[in-house]
Amino acid sequence: MACAGLAGWSWPLRDPVCCALLAAAGLLLGLYWLLSRPPRGLPPGPSPWPLVGNFGFALLPGPLRKRWLLSERAGQGGSRPLAPHLLLTGMAKVYGSVFCLFVGSRPMIVLSDFEAVREALVSQAEVFSDRPSIPIVAMLTKKKEKVHAEIEVVTGRDRAPSLTDKAHMPFTEATIMEVQRMTVVVPLSVPRMASATAVLRGYTIPKGSVIVPNLWSVHRDPNIWERPDDFQPTRFLDENGQLIKREMFIPFGIGKRVCMGEQLAKMELFLMFVNLMQNFTFLYPDNATKPAMEGRFGLTLAPYPFNIIALKR
Numbered sequence: 017m018a019c020a021g022l023a024g025w026s027w028p029l030r031d032p033v034c035c036a037l038l039a040a041a042g043l044l045l046g047l048y049w050l051l052s053r054p055p056r057g058l059p060p061g062p063s064p065w066p067l068v069g070n071f072g073f074a075l076l077p078g079p080l081r082k083r084w085l086l087s088e089r090a091g092q093g094g095s096r097p098l099a100p101h102l103l104l105t106g107m108a109k110v111y112g113s114v115f116c117l118f119v120g121s122r123p124m125i126v127l128s129d130f131e132a133v134r135e136a137l138v139s140q141a142e143v144f145s146d147r148p149s150i151p152i153v154a155m156l157t158k159k160k161e162k163v164h165a166e167i168e169v170v171t172g173r174d175r176a177p178s179l180t181d182k183a184h185m186p187f188t189e190a191t192i193m194e195v196q197r198m199t200v201v202v203p204l205s206v207p208r209m210a211s212a213t214a215v216l217r218g219y220t221i222p223k224g225s226v227i228v229p230n231l232w233s234v235h236r237d238p239n240i241w242e243r244p245d246d247f248q249p250t251r252f253l254d255e256n257g258q259l260i261k262r263e264m265f266i267p268f269g270i271g272k273r274v275c276m277g278e279q280l281a282k283m284e285l286f287l288m289f290v291n292l293m294q295n296f297t298f299l300y301p302d303n304a305t306k307p308a309m310e311g312r313f314g315l316t317l318a319p320y321p322f323n324i325i326a327l328k329r
């Protein structure tokens with residue numbers, strides 16, 4: 017039966033029209049490949065596929081892909097995909113602190129250490145200040161005694177905090193900074209775009225490349241921060257307990273396009289945090305699972321759901 021069905025079928029390559037169409041399609045694909053071939057000197061990275069690039073991270077090296085698809089989390093009782101900021105931080109270990117992925121045929125350059133971020137966003141601000149057109153609370157349970165003590169001395173319990181208290185509460189400020197260092201509200205910053213072809217760390221960055229500064233990896237870099245995974249507000253204090261400015265602390269980005277709302281956000285963070293700590297003591301319920309500190313990735317980082325006790329003081 018099958019043979020009878022195929023009897024009238026002729027191999028398309030014998031048909032001159034089919035041949036011409038196939039040749040034209042091949043020519044067009046070849047031409048597209050030639051024209052969209054990435055320029056020489058690009059930063060290293062996984063090889064892109066034609067048209068799709070590294071879309072969906074499907075073409076990552078095996079071990080990274082495995083972790084991306086399924087990462088076991090101790091104490092979480094389950095598994096879930098690895099968040100992009102962690103995946104990109106892992107990739108920097110394979111490809112170096114400046115590496116390239118392709119979104120379709122557009123290069124996306126990921127900057128994963130402070131020097132690379134500063135070189136691009138400050139030293140070469142003219143080129144890297146475009147934007148592509150694209151559409152805390154767990155920490156409150158730690159170091160709370162010292163924050164409570166500082167509030168006790170500066171504002172007491174009866175008056176609401178004001179911004180003038182800020183200068184007298186270095187430990188509280190350092191605690192807020194440490195929360196921001198570890199939780200990085202915008203872990204991959206807001207993407208930038210190269211307005212001209214530029215050279216960064218010896219690599220060619222073509223005009224139109226998307227630039228992704230990985231603030232998460234800067235804030236967790238063991239070469240900058242001692243024991244980066246430990247919550248330690250004193251890293252922002254000098255030996256006299258006074259606040260020190262650390263250049264590599266960049267939760268609001270850096271350079272010409274730094275966050276416009278930085279000052280407003282800092283005021284809000286201070287007033288809200290002090291208000292909460294003035295009125296409550298935060299505790300984990302006995303035997304409760306603590307939330308994973310790497311956060312749930314959107315453009316911003318949100319905490320995983322967790323239970324907490326807010327005890328009126």
Ligand code: HEM
Pocket residue numbers: 137147201202205206207208267268269270271272273274275276277278280281
């Ligand atoms: C904790 C709170 C916030 C954090 C961590 C944060 C972080 C950031 C970061 C990392 C960028 C990208 C900077 C760069 O490209 O180098 C940014 C951009 C921006 N942020 Fe924020 N932000 C916060 C709150 C706010 C608030 C409250 C506002 C407005 C009232 C705001 C308005 C903006 C605007 C307008 C930009 C774009 C600036 C530009 O393109 O020139 N942000 N923010």
